[in-house]
Amino acid sequence: MYLHSVSFQSVSSFGRAFFCRLVLAICTIGLAIALTGAHPASAQVLYGSIVGNVVDQNGSAIPGAAVIATNQNTGVAASTTTNGVGEYNFVTLQAGTFTIKVAVAGFKTFERRDLVVEANNITRTDVKLQVGSMEQSVTVSGEAPVLQTDRAETRANVTSVELENLPVPLGRNYQQLYRTLPGVAPPFNSHSIPTNPSRSLEFHVNGTSDDQNNTRIDGVSSTTVQLPHIVSYIPALESIQEVNVVTSSFDAEQGLAGGATINVQIKSGTNEVHGSAFEYHSNQHLKAWPESVPPGQSQKPMLVYNQFGGTIGGPIKKDKLFYFVSYEGSSDHRNVSRKVTVPTDAMKAGDFSQFLANGIIIYNPYTDASGTTLADPSQRLPMMAPGDPRCDTATNPSCENIIPASLLNTPSAQIAQKINALWPEPNLPGLKNNYFASGGFAFDRHTIDTKMNWNINQKFNVFGRFSFLHYSDFTPTVFQSTGAQGRPIGGSSNPGHGHGETYSTTFGATYTFKPNFIMDAYFGFTKQGTNSEQTGLGKNIGLDVLGIPGTNGPRKFESGWPEFQLAGVSGGSDFATMGNDTNFMPYYRHDPQYQYVVNFNWTHGRHNVRFGTDIYRQGLNQTQAEWIGGGTFYGSQGGFDFGQQITGLCQDPPDCTTSSKTNRANTYGAFLLGLPDQASKSLQFPDAYHIRSMLYSAYIRDRYNLTPHLTVAYGIRWEYFPYPTRTDRGLERYDPTINKVLICGMGQVPAGCGTEISKKRFSPRLGIAWRPTDTFVIRAGYSVINDPYEGLELMRNNYPIMEPFGIQTPNGFTPATTLAQGLPGIPPVTIPSSGILDLPLDVGFEGQPKNLHRGYIQSWNLMLQKEIGWGFTGEAGYVATRSVRQLGFIDINAGQIPFTNRTTQPLLQQWGRTAATTFLEPLGTGHYDSLQASLRRRFSKGLMLNVNYTWGKSINFVDSSSSTPNIQSQSYMKMNRAPTGFDITHNIAVTSIWDLPFGRGQKWLGGKGALTFVVSGWQVNNLMSIFGGTPFTVWGDCGAAWPGNSPPMSNSFGKPKKIGSTSGFWYDPFAFGETYDPNNPGSCLRGSLGNNGFNNLRGPGVFNWDFGLFRDFAVKEPLHIQFRAEAFNFTNTPHFCTNALDYYLGDAGAYDPTTGRVTDPGTFMQLNGGINGNCDLAREGIDERQFRLGLRFQW
Secondary structure (H helix, E strand, O other), rough: OOOOOOOOOOHHHHHHHHHHHHHHHHHHHHHHHHOOOOOOOOOOOOOOOOOEEEEEOOOOOOOOOEEEEEEOOOOEEEEEEEOOOOOOEEEEOOOEEEEEEEEEEEEEHHHHEEEEOOOOOEEOEEOOOEEEEOEEEEEEEEOOOOOOOOOOOOEEEEHHHHHOOOOOOOOOOOOHHHHOOOOOOOOEEEEOOOOOOOOEEEEOOOOOOOHHHHEEEEEEEEEEOOOOOOOOOOHHHHHEEEEEEEEOOOOOOOOOOOEEEEEEEEOOOOOOOOEEEEEEEEEHHEEOOOOOOOOOOOOOOOOOOOOEEEEEEEEEEEOOOEEEEEEEEEEEEEEEEEEOOOHHHHHHHEEOHHHHHEEEEEEEEOOOOOOOOOOOOOOOOOOOOOOOOOOOOOOOOOEEOOOOOOOOOOHHHHHHHHOOOOOOOOOOOOOOOOOEEEEEEEEEEEEEEEEEEEEEEOOEEEEEEEEEEEEEEEEOOEEEEOOEEEOOOOOOOEEEEEEEEEEEEEEEEEEEOOOOEEEEEEEEEEEEEEEEEEEOOOOOOHHHHHHOOOOOOOOHHHOOOEEEEEOOOOOOOOOOOOOOOOOOOEEEEEEEEEEEEEEEEEOOOEEEEEEEEEEEEEEEEEEEOOOOOOOOOOOOOOEEEEEEHHHHEEOOOOOOOOOOOOOHHHHHHHHOOOOEEEEEEEEEOOOEEEEEEEEEEEEEEEEEEEOOEEEEEEEEEEOOOOOOOOOOOOOEEOOOOOEEOOOOOOOOOOOOOOOOOOOEEEEEHHHHHHHEEOOOOEEEEEEEEEOOOOOOOHHOOOOOOEEEEEEEEOOOOOOOOOOOOOOOOOOOOOOOOOOEEOOOOOEEEOOOOOOOOOEEEEEHHHHHHHHEOOHHEEEEEEEEEEEEOOOEEEEEEOOOOOOHHHHHHHHHHHHHOOEEEEEEEOOOOEEEEEEEEEEEEEEEOOOEEEEEEEEEEEOOOOOOOOOOOOOOOOOOOHOOOOOOOOOEEEEEEEEEEEEEEOOOOOEOOOOOOOHHHHHHHHEEEEEEEEEEOOOOEEEEOOOOOOOOOOEOEEEOOOOOOOOOOOOEOOOOOHHHHOOOOOOOOOOEOOOOOOOOOOOOOEEEOEEEEEEEEEEEEEEEOOOOEEEEEEOOOOOOOOOOOOHHHHHHHHOOEEEOOOOOOOEEEOOOOOOOOOOOOOOHHHHHHHHOEEEEEEEEEEE
16 A cells, blocks of 8 residues: 655645745755854754853843853863853753853852753753952852753653662663653563563654664664664663653654654763672562462572672873773573473373274374375274274274374384484373473673763863673573473573674764864764574484484584474464474574764854764674565474374365364374474575665754744754665565566666665754743644664565475375475575576565655654742643554555455466565554653752653554554555554653651751661652553454455454453453354354454553662761662552453354354453563563662762
């Protein structure tokens, strides 16, 4: 579904073009005015600014006054003079605490201390001078309430005081505090430890895609290139000076993000040596029992979580050269467990007689007991082994359902017996989940952050940052005791060993050509190394040990166990996986990114003109034979799936759509015979593949002080996103008009494969800040951000970099191959000199279309902010976004008519193509509207308090740019428009830090003696979250999806009623049903999509209170020792959010055969206690109360 390439949708194409021209014209006129005007105000992403007006007691401007801004921590000073209208401006100031001194003949010298300057913000200090001698002085000290006086965006700053004192859960990740910010949906854990060793969180801001956030460390982007919704590096909490988060109406300097632009500032050294050392500890004895305790469990599993480290910073040469170093180590060791299903001894011996009572018959797929010729699936005979010693003739006189010994001795069965011998014995009763596996999980991480600042002279300052992360983790598998690998046990990781290093650097400088013309520039480099290796790697187990042809290969990543799935039915899990459980392992990723940024700041008259460029280069250097181009294919070791019907009986030949009654016994029978119903392998031809992507941008912005109380900022940003390339040639692109793969730049194929990529992507920015009084500000802003999502994850290993090969049963009953036959070889792909090659009709492809109609995000806000006394500021206003042409992945070969066969696939009709063919395409416009309000008090006089509230509504076609719509046929695309999966109507967050006013140096009980000692030094801290439930869809279980689309939704009978959790059900389960055909009881109504709609129901909300209690001891100034006790989920409240619900209709016990209405709910709509997603508030699956004890030294 294409939308007009230049239209806003919500604004006409003419309107957008006119608005861009208008802003460009304003910039041009502004520059012309600046040539003759007076003086400005500015702030940069990496630096802060101080601005103000100097007047006499009558309010008249004082020109020519000398103003000096001195960093109180480093002694570094900057100087300027007020312009003709009494304005002064300092730009490119390092964040910190400053003193401002103003002096002019005839007036007393004014000095203000303890002025806080934040990165990417403007601090306004207006000065009223008193008549007198310059030798006389007026000094003002203490922090003032912080009003955002000169910038229009919505923003928040998380300070080091908050980072170091609020109860941040295990892992101490600063991103945990994002859930306290207006407009931010609660972040959640994402991806495995080897992929995401920093444990970066995933989150949405103001209704936009989670791929739309850009995090920078000291000005340089820190993106996980393959997965842009998480960052590549998380600095240690105590190394961070502040975190600046901008969420709407962005300045022209800010790009590559439509949700949030975030800058993390690492601490710098000062003129005095300061440091800290800390140790935090938690274990299973400090953790409450979870809501759902496995039966018979009397002890909590072992958990030992330690975080330790320290910081130190100071001068190498006072006022000139400074250093800062931080180290943090994390050690997470725990015992993890999992229940899986394993066969009984009788089943392993081929004896399935116990299933006869349930009407289950194991049929012989061969014509006789020799196992040489396959039988017609409709003519099969039951398995019998007369006279076999395994047979109890008293209960089974015909020795039925026992596989004859001869069939267990065929070449394929002999291979299966090698695997069969590696099953552990059941240690739990029953036939399902009858094996309890446990083992030791370990995750160790070391993080180093360093920074050097060198003030060469008043004109030239440089700094350098180096950060390093090393990690190692091990996750046990369910069958590691027998050497058969299998699934991972618990944890947030892949099976086996993960390891790697991440390097991140920034080098920056500022140079003052003239007091009104300053350059700042920085270069950044990040290389993220993430590797994951399963056990058994290095040995060709499939080929050399088991003897299965076509498995494994000569390279290390092709070694190890093949995968053996005993799934039984599609999506089922009759038995645990044997061998390699993941088709994407092993992997070795070494992904670099480079960024070059140069900015110039020119102040002239009342104008501040800032312009610059940002060049961002991303890369993928990977070895990972993971096929992601559609279909289900095993990894480079190969894999085999065993289904129930291989030992079932076809009851409706020749179509064979109906089978005899089957269950897990039939699955295991097929496995013992070595007869899979499908087998596949993915072959990566080069040892490693590479992608390079470039993002170019430039901007210009003028901030104009129209009056001393009114500031207008206007600018425009240009961005260009060329088609990605490989290092040795162009990237691949599938052309559906000729059914060929094009290799860009090769032969007759043009560079970029002829893709139409606009070089005219201009995005306007406009902001207004009006100060009617000194304590009241009204701000309004508007910005357009181009969607920077490239989709590299899905474009990285297309054909011919990789080729999958699969064999499937033709009818569900006939084996696809045998273990003895294995897999045929896959010949390497030869790229013709023309650069144009055929794409096999059954091989998928994922990429971009020839003309990617890239979308953009409009954001705007109208905010009111007021000082309300006692150090508090209140703020409230309207914040909105429109995700115009929201990107998502669409299968252009999806079936177009519901519940029809493949004949409605467009590329099948045109070319005979059956495989999924997925393109990154625009879907439509997403809407977000909100009321955002906050009450804030910066930490002062021992108290900090923030209360934030968001009322919002988010509607879109997908949750993120990397998502796929539920329904992909073009005629039904509008049905995808619904509340997003992360939409939360009400969200309240409260944070506080309070030094209790008792004891030494405090208001009460400040004398001497034992009581004073007992009550001194206490601090209480709180982090509270209260938010509503997120939407969900009740999917039906009626009929398979048509190709490329999701299953149908359910039917509802009246409006579903929420009945709460007291009954065990969240919604009334009897209000739902399958889409049955009333004229054919028990059968699905073909062509019906159900009437429930997407995301029209909501799960339970969440209340969470994290609490900290600290006690500080002053040993000898400046040394302090602090004992800390923190409790996460202090009230031990179970968080039954949406992900804790069983809302799969297929789990209902029974339905009315005529109406399809649920008559027995089973577990459907029950709160099952599963904790994931945002239920545990990103605590890696630990939802119950967890205490943490800590000891911290500070000097």
